[in-house]
Amino acid sequence: MTTLPMPADLPEPAINPNAQVVLAKRYLQKGPDGEPTEDARSLFWRVATAIAAMEAHYDKSPFTPEALARAFYDLMTGMRFLPNSPTLMNAGAPLGQLAACFVLPVGDSMEEIFDAVKFAALIHKSGGGTGFSFSRLRPKKSRVGSTGGVASGPVSFMRIFNTATEQVKQGGTRRGANMGILRIDHPDILEFITCKERENELQNFNISVALTERFMQAVEKGEDYDLVDPRDKRVVGSQNAAEVFSLLVRKAWESGDPGIVFIDRINRDNPTPALGEIESTNPCGEQPLLPYEACNLGSINLSVFFDPEAEDGIDWKGLTETVHLAVRFLDNVIDASRYPLDQITEMVRANRKIGLGIMGFADLLYLLRIPYDSTEALSLAEKVMETIQGEARSASKTLAAERGPFPAYAESVFGKRNLGPYRNATTTTIAPTGTLSIIAGCSSGIEPLFALAFSRHVMDGEKLVEANPHFVAAMQEAGAYSESLMEEVTRKGSIAHIGMLPEELRDVFVTAMDIEPVWHLKMQAAFQKYTDNAVSKTVNLPNKATKEDIREIYWLAYELGCKGVTVYRDGCKAGQVLCTGEGG
Template sequence: MFNPDMPPTLMQVKVNKNAETVLRKRYYRKDGDGNPTENATTMFWRVAAAIAMEETKYEKSTIGVEKLAREFFDLMTEFKFLPNSPTLMNAGTGLGQLAACFVLPVGDSMEEIFDAVKNAAMIHKSGGGTGFSFSRLRPHAARVGSTGGVASGPISFLRIFNTATEQVKQGGTRRGANMGILRVDHPDIIDFIRAKERDGDLNNFNLSVALTEKFMQAVEKDEEYDLVAPHTREVKKRLPAREVFNLLVQKAWESGDPGIIFLDRINRDNPTPDQGEIESTNPCGEQPLLPYEACNLGSINLALMYAKGQDHDVDWKELRRVTHLAVRFLDNVIDASRYPLELITETVHKNRKIGLGVMGFADLLFRLGVPYDSQEALTLAERIMKFINEESKAASKQLAKERGAFPAWKTSVYGQRNLGPYRNATTTTIAPTGTLSIIAGCSSGVEPLFALSFSRHVMDGEKLTESNPYFEQAMKDAGAWSETLMDEVARTGRVGQIEHLPEALRRVFVTAMEIAPQWHLKMQAAFQRHTDNAVSKTVNLPGTATQQDIFDIYWMAYETGCKGVTVYRDGCKAAQVLCTGDGTQAREAKAGGDGKVVRSRPDVIYGFTQKIETGLGIMYLTVNEVDGKPFEVFATIGKSGRSITAKAEAIGRLVSLALRSGIAVREIVGQLKGIGGEHPVFRKKGMIMSIPDAIAWVFEQRYMGGATPVPRAGNGNDLASPKCPECGKELFFQEGCFICAECGYTKCG
């Protein structure tokens, strides 16, 4: 009799230092004092045994539980495959919630809205993320028949969901992540597109606009399109489609938000259309789901599918074996998971969707000597994903013979087209693997490397340099390795600028910011062609990219069959920090050499002037704006020639420089607010302590709604480099989310 609590003699699992840090902080079970009660070996056995035990439910199973547990254990501890984080954290524990993300419906009544808030809180408590469509809600100022009042609209309820999320700690480790989606034909769409203009707003949400084919055709023809009230189906007004599309482009250029998804394309691939339309995705956008569905994800490490001398140096036989075993693993996870709501349990078991994806693709290309931005890489990507998709379907068919098809199979597209039976309605998804790739020691998802090497600062001022192992080995094989070289690469993160290195090496070892945006998009499209669901991928653009560049990327995503796209222009978010060198931002500087791009001043600029009483006299603060955001300030107090006038001018110049360099208002207010002076004065809304405090007050009232900025960790003096909120190390933006390579923190949950 198999006893999952009594593991056989197991080889001790070795993990690297980063992986051990992540596992200890987030994955190991702990005692009442927060001390780990397991290590990597016992954790992976806990998971393997718990998932293998589900095999006992099926009389026709072709493999014994103990043998299967050992195979699952080997699969994970060899880092050839890892399931999503909740499975690693919770399998074999009392919590038992193993799914990564869920989609909840938001109906057009107060009861339905707050049911969704409550259900989201339960999901976040259990360790999952949530996606919502707010497209069913009637627009702002629409009449509410039951009360005779007017509706507050989707944006106001978005804020309620965001606030509720702030109060619930996700799985005891991090706050919940959400996706908020609104159809492009909703009457409140302009407000939605602008919803995150103010820094810090809706900080627990990723936002995406759901674009329809009708809208995209109107953009192409430069025509108007209808805005339709969802509760009455009445056309409320018409807007020029291209102007709306251009506004989306502008906001993506400014901050990366909101993203876009192609809703009709997603629903064309809906395997169970009889159950309704897909209207939302999970927080990172790669998993479209029906209401009350969950995503059950895992990733194959392609770096370990390399086998020199075989077909394209890829071990296709091993990739087939791993794919089949991973599909069985993920199908067992569906049965092992205890979902937070009964409706979710019913829907998940009805469709049994799984999402098998990949990580380590950039590492595989390094081992093959193939540049990421090459036709050879695109061809290989498409071939690999086609192979995994086909083999995962074959594995699902085999499981259907042993266990039966998914219950909704007959009415699904598989049943209607005589394509089955299959055990799972979908089998492939390419999800973010930020934390999993740290554990596996490989590159993340299908992304290129963000940096080949970087420095970590540890205790007592010691600096440790870490490098991609395949890059370091290639340097040694070429006789090019030296400590001087590695220090240079750690400083910049890349080798493209090191002219004495062989061109072939510089061509292969390219990083995210060296790759033209079109190649990022082409790679996403290559993987999408053979992926049931969608692909998590960020199209990185340099800080100098124009809005036309983003327009072109969005249009290319539409034309090449992507289901959505996330763009990120370097430096567009105040919270961005690259994980390279000594923490300075690797961007072309126009002034100062500090890596900040200082925007040029337009010839004509408009603003406002506010009169403020200070302890040193009346100050007139002029704030000029570009695109509704502060661009420069002029502080005038007293007559020219006085010392206080010079100080006010100096403060204004420095604040202007910060604004033009992309520093967020919240950061500036955080630095100036509360600075004391010798003559404070009282106002109705508080005390003005000094000239800098007065400037902070104006900014706070106009741009932050009077909100007090959140204090920064550490000494609070670093305007340019906000850090990971958990370990204080630097964050980088990848797979649509900010990620910490040190502790595994991810803002997307």
């Protein structure tokens, strides 16, 4: 891989101390002695040049690789846009695997199951996360023809994937993450729903139940529904839908697991049904993919586009330009990435899916003084995402004119309806941005702040203390800032009950726990409306929330067209990742 010489006038990236810690631990390339061989500036230049170099493959490119490298460098170091972690870690570096999201098929044979275990290990080593549907596996206690024994079923095989994940420390970067999905009509569904009820069980898995519309209708009507053997589609039993739904709700109330995905809705949005059916998503749920498909993500930091001079406070022109450059970046990532399996390379190159999303949304709301739990915030969410989706599609069309449409275009829904051509089968996804948001110094994804000031445990027990800068500035501006106030805020996380502060500020500077659960869900749905793939969002519930609250959230998600839901009731699990002094 060639790296262009670093221009002398390349500005230093403006990164905060937290970002420094994160970069040094996991992102900077290291020599044989474990010492970093690059700094933040050379990291971003490495990534910018490796991704811009792909431009040379295309005759009609309006950019030279040099000019584009500089544009990509400014894009990232201005914290307007960051690609997903594997791209920052591996672009222009020996590993060269740049995607965060993979889905692998798990077939109903020993060979296929253990192939999937091996493939997952290779992906984890490169920093990617894997999703699997276990729905094709024969149920527990089925006959095994070749041995005369009995099958152990999906859940017991999941433990093998879990253990393998535990053992593969990802090339010194990150420990693997998995999504395990089982269809609601699989005969082992009850065992699956309860498989994480013991603490520490299947720790390297997020699990979700794939709900069908048929099942949801059976719940509504109080009817039974069929359990089906995946091998021959024979009906082998039935269950009361409402009872199973109640069990799902109860388990989510107890521990947050399992989540749910609406698999029919996901497949209605499958842009290439001719290439297969979607059975699973990536680990955090925002990226439904076909078996053997991978996707690279990237996120725009909205807080940077706050413009106090603009009529509505947002620099829409700057945002639009950023979307166009980001789409070119992500399309180039596909060419620059080396995938661990030929089947994956083939699938990725056929569909060329990318997932452009956002982070810093809660920060933007703070800056605009709009409460997260307001209809104004929902309208803003729709407007922002409609713009990003529209511009991302237009950028993908521009690339198609330069480079040709994605190879599976003709047989895709776009090709069939003459809607393109596009360069990418999908362009938008909203990721959690767990570490990206630390690097960019903004709020993560579309989530509200967890706390206005808090201590954050990152990687190997390190602890970082942070106060939201927009909150601090607003307190100073209002003349309310004091050390004792900040101490109280760090203890409580929220200012909802600090009566001496003006009400307008208490309304605007809300945190996840101050927000009624239904607003979390409405926000997710507002973003989903203009997102090709899915939206990563946790619906936070207070500890006192009831199972009935969760049931309502699930139904609302179904009715509002979400592709899945994850709820989390405060304090229901030990060792929360983020914690306030009192809460955690």
